Amino acid sequence: MVETVTYNFQEVSRRILDLAPSITTLWLQEIVSSMETAVTIPRDFAEKRTVLLARYLVEDVNMDMQTYALDLGEWLRSQEFPFSSILRTYQLYRNVFWRILKPEIQKWSLSKDDIHKIELELGKAMDESVFWAVYHFEQTMNRELVQKEETISYLHNDKLTMLGKIAANMSHELRNPLCAIEGFLKLIGESTRDQEKLQSYIQVVMHEFESLHRQLTGFLSFSKKPILDEIFKEVQLENLLAEVELLITPRLLGENVLFEKHIEPCNITCYEEGLKQVLVNLLNNAIDAVQNNGGDKLIRITSTISENKLLLSVENNGEMIPAEIVENLFQPFFTTKQNGTGIGLSICKNLIEKHNGSIQCESNERRTRFLISLPLDFSGEPLAVLHGK
Numbered sequence: 134m135v136e137t138v139t140y141n142f143q144e145v146s147r148r149i150l151d152l153a154p155s156i157t158t159l160w161l162q163e164i165v166s167s168m169e170t171a172v173t174i175p176r177d178f179a180e181k182r183t184v185l186l187a188r189y190l191v192e193d194v195n196m197d198m199q200t201y202a203l204d205l206g207e208w209l210r211s212q213e214f215p216f217s218s219i220l221r222t223y224q225l226y227r228n229v230f231w232r233i234l235k236p237e238i239q240k241w242s243l244s245k246d247d248i249h250k251i252e253l254e255l256g257k258a259m260d261e262s263v264f265w266a267v268y269h270f271e272q273t274m275n276r277e278l279v280q281k282e283e284t285i286s287y288l289h290n291d292k293l294t295m296l297g298k299i300a301a302n303m304s305h306e307l308r309n310p311l312c313a314i315e316g317f318l319k320l321i322g323e324s325t326r327d328q329e330k331l332q333s334y335i336q337v338v339m340h341e342f343e344s345l346h347r348q349l350t351g352f353l354s355f356s357k358k359p360i361l362d363e364i365f366k367e368v369q370l371e372n373l374l375a376e377v378e379l380l381i382t383p384r385l386l387g388e389n390v391l392f393e394k395h396i397e398p399c400n401i402t403c404y405e406e407g408l409k410q411v412l413v414n415l416l417n418n419a420i421d422a423v424q425n426n427g428g429d430k431l432i433r434i435t436s437t438i439s440e441n442k443l444l445l446s447v448e449n450n451g452e453m454i455p456a457e458i459v460e461n462l463f464q465p466f467f468t469t470k471q472n473g474t475g476i477g478l479s480i481c482k483n484l485i486e487k488h489n490g491s492i493q494c495e496s497n498e499r500r501t502r503f504l505i506s507l508p509l510d511f512s513g514e515p516l517a518v519l520h521g522k
Contacts, residue, residue, distance in 0.1 A: 149187035189258040202265035393433040422451030448502035
């Protein structure tokens with residue numbers, strides 16, 4: 134009995150090989166007539182599929198089937214056919230194969246058991262073929278995704294490197310004149326203490342000088358070099374927020390914005406000027422966001438302590454930010470403002486990350502808020518340095 138089955142398989146394999154040209158021709162015709170996407174498979178590729186099925190009955194062609202699935206999948210991918218179209222070609226092949234083969238099998242001198250076994254073996258071979266095709270297609274797609282992610286990461290890092298070089302150059306070019314301006318302002322202030330009006334002017338200039346210094350400091354956060362005069366120290370959160378509120382009060386009053394604070398008192402080790410700049414930037418953005426509100430304009434800043442971390446929330450009731458914009462908010466040069474530079478939130482992200490913290494945005498129809506997480510006791514060493522990177 135074993136010899137009869139082996140003989141029948143060999144004969145069936147030979148006859149399927151004879152039918153290969155007819156199967157291939159009808160399959161290619163079905164692809165053209167049945168598919169919305171035009172898929173043109175080279176005939177040698179197409180016919181090899183039937184040849185492998187025929188050989189599967191009498192020999193081990195597993196490796197050949199894998200190679201064929203890889204070659205065909207890569208070719209189809211190179212033609213940019215959608216995955217659904219590729220699977221459809223396999224479905225059409227199965228239909229055509231059995232449409233031609235089943236009537237022929239009935240003419241051959243085979244028992245029902247032999248026919249059943251042949252159908253099972255050929256069905257298994259087809260399933261293996263589809264599996265390897267999907268497997269290799271998936272591997273190809275994963276490789277392409279990894280390459281794209283690496284490219285995006287490279288471009289992002291290249292952009293930050295460029296900003297770092299600009300920042301380092303700004304540090305060199307601007308630090309000396311800024312220090313000179315600050316020094317002479319202090320000298321003028323000391324020599325005119327009895328002139329109240331002049332003192333008020335000097336205070337305004339000093340205030341703007343400090344603002345300029347903060348902006349420059351923030352931009353320098355893109356540089357790998359230490360931020361100018363970067364000193365991490367312990368500060369009281371309430372005092373820091375009070376100074377931030379003082380800086381934005383003129384805008385809050387001028388634009389009739391309600392400002393709420395819900396603060397859990399604590400001390401935090403941080404770069405004070407950098408953290409101030411982050412909060413001033415976020416609060417100014419919040420004021421911009423509520424400008425067009427028809428009703429109340431509300432900005433709320435909240436802090437809580439959890440697991441030795443400070444959690445800060447800067448919230449406004451302005452218009453919802455679409456999800457696709459939220460994803461890109463912290464990218465350098467990305468902006469939705471007509472006169473924006475697109476580096477404000479990038480600076481915030483860099484400053485927060487220099488504290489080994491994180492910042493994210495979430496927005497819905499009721500509110501938009503920026504969430505900051507910072508370690509309370511920070512050594513001043515970024516994680517990359519601590520890990521030896």
